[in-house]
Amino acid sequence: MRSSGARELVALDRAHVWHPYGPMPGRTDPLVVESASGVRLRLAEPAHGQVELVDGMSSWWSAVHGYNHPVLNEAARGQLERMSHVMFGGLTHEPAVRLATRLVEITPEPLRHVFLCDSGSVSVEVAVKMCLQYWRSMGRPDKRRLLTWRGGYHGDTWQPMSVCDPEGGMHELWAGVLQRQVFADAPPAGHDAPFDPAYADHLRELVARHADELAAVIVEPVVQGAGGMRFHSPDYLRVLREACDEHDVLLVLDEIATGFGRTGRLFAAEHAGVSPDVMCLGKALTGGYLSMAATLCTEGVADGISRGEVPVLAHGPTFMGNPLAAAVACASIDLLLSQDWEQEVKRLETGLREGLAEAAGIDGVRDVRVLGGIGVVQLDRPVDMAAATEAAVREGVWLRPFRDLIYTMPPYVTSDEDLALITRAVRAAAAAA
Ligand code: PMP
Numbered sequence: 001m002r003s004s005g006a007r008e009l010v011a012l013d014r015a016h017v018w019h020p021y022g023p024m025p026g027r028t029d030p031l032v033v034e035s036a037s038g039v040r041l042r043l044a045e046p047a048h049g050q051v052e053l054v055d056g057m058s059s060w061w062s063a064v065h066g067y068n069h070p071v072l073n074e075a076a077r078g079q080l081e082r083m084s085h086v087m088f089g090g091l092t093h094e095p096a097v098r099l100a101t102r103l104v105e106i107t108p109e110p111l112r113h114v115f116l117c118d119s120g121s122v123s124v125e126v127a128v129k130m131c132l133q134y135w136r137s138m139g140r141p142d143k144r145r146l147l148t149w150r151g152g153y154h155g156d157t158w159q160p161m162s163v164c165d166p167e168g169g170m171h172e173l174w175a176g177v178l179q180r181q182v183f184a185d186a187p188p189a190g191h192d193a194p195f196d197p198a199y200a201d202h203l204r205e206l207v208a209r210h211a212d213e214l215a216a217v218i219v220e221p222v223v224q225g226a227g228g229m230r231f232h233s234p235d236y237l238r239v240l241r242e243a244c245d246e247h248d249v250l251l252v253l254d255e256i257a258t259g260f261g262r263t264g265r266l267f268a269a270e271h272a273g274v275s276p277d278v279m280c281l282g283k284a285l286t287g288g289y290l291s292m293a294a295t296l297c298t299e300g301v302a303d304g305i306s307r308g309e310v311p312v313l314a315h316g317p318t319f320m321g322n323p324l325a326a327a328v329a330c331a332s333i334d335l336l337l338s339q340d341w342e343q344e345v346k347r348l349e350t351g352l353r354e355g356l357a358e359a360a361g362i363d364g365v366r367d368v369r370v371l372g373g374i375g376v377v378q379l380d381r382p383v384d385m386a387a388a389t390e391a392a393v394r395e396g397v398w399l400r401p402f403r404d405l406i407y408t409m410p411p412y413v414t415s416d417e418d419l420a421l422i423t424r425a426v427r428a429a430a431a432a433a
């Protein structure tokens with residue numbers, strides 16, 4: 001595309017297009033991406049001297065295999081020629097059945113039933129609906145609140161917003177309108193932090209105190225993502241599992257960001273050896289190619305719902321089970337599991353640790369943390385987003401800092417050289433922010 005074309009696109013974008021958390025029209029011009037291949041985004045016109053940017057974000061945790069991957073392209077092409085979509089009510093098809101079966105195989109043992117929807121937020125909506133409906137069916141309709149811990153993020157639609165961080169979080173505006181949930185303190189920071197018995201008691205006490213009104217506990221296991229990129233010890237998941245079992249509360253694990261290997265285990269729940277009653281997946285499910293998410297539940301939850309006065313889960317989006325997305329998701333999972341992905345994520349972890357260590361010495365840096373394929377630099381003040389983004393782009397890297405955080409979760413296929421470029425860009429962004 002000629003540069004005048006890119007400028008015209010930006011003008012039209014500013015006039016008509018909403019972006020995530022963006023004002024309309026946008027405060028800063030977005031960069032126009034012309035194509036993407038491997039780990040690189042190709043811009044329609046150079047920005048700060050760069051026409052290609054190494055993607056340090058995997059398009060928000062999703063593009064784990066990079067872009068324009070021949071295997072995923074072939075899966076999409078092959079399915080496109082057969083059927084891109086067909087309604088899922090009363091009909092079924094091979095890609096959806098194959099994907100659901102595969103997900104049951106690879107997720108923790110008792111998960112057996114799969115709801116294929118179209119975004120992470122909707123998969124959380126479905127999870128909540130499953131839990132509330134389960135308790136209604138069990139004759140306990142008062143169990144309809146949720147417990148979570150502060151600092152979390154579960155999506156932008158109505159129920160997920162109610163379990164996002166209530167203070168200083170992205171949905172503070174709606175605090176008085178959303179259903180009031182039960183909030184525990186955020187877990188003590190640090191994946192390797194020593195177990196804090198007082199915090200475990202705090203969790204147990206809250207579950208016990210609210211048990212009569214709690215349908216479920218919902219948390220992000222091991223990494224709280226968009227709420228603050230905090231890591232915590234997996235031990236607290238075990239505490240929650242035990243407390244939920246003791247007090248008749250369901251446990252929902254939101255693995256939308258952490259699923260498919262990002263934390264070094266296929267699912268973050270595996271760090272704790274914990275199985276949830278309900279699990280949400282999204283983002284890397286299709287390798288970032290198409291919009292699809294999934295909510296899995298146990299036989300017990302599905303069976304409970306089917307015994308209710310309304311024996312169906314009343315949810316059925318138009319694009320449920322989309323065959324194109326399901327075919328690509330199957331290919332993406334097979335591709336991931338056909339490789340030594342654990343080794344690749346370990347390689348990223350080592351590269352991120354080495355490359356980000358120096359960031360600790362940058363003025364205003366409060367913390368540097370790495371887990372699996374996730375690297376985070378936290379400042380002691382809000383990031384100047386424009387300055388930090390520009391500094392990364394000058395290094396040839398795409399990052400999307402927010403709040404007080406500059407962070408990266410590169411595609412698993414990122415080479416050591418490109419990883420070094422990314423960590424240099426994170427340091428430059430931190431210094432400029
Ligand atoms: N849960 C978690 C843990 C997430 O990170 C996100 C997305 N950032 C969501 C839910 C919502 O997913 P989506 O953006 O696909 O609606």
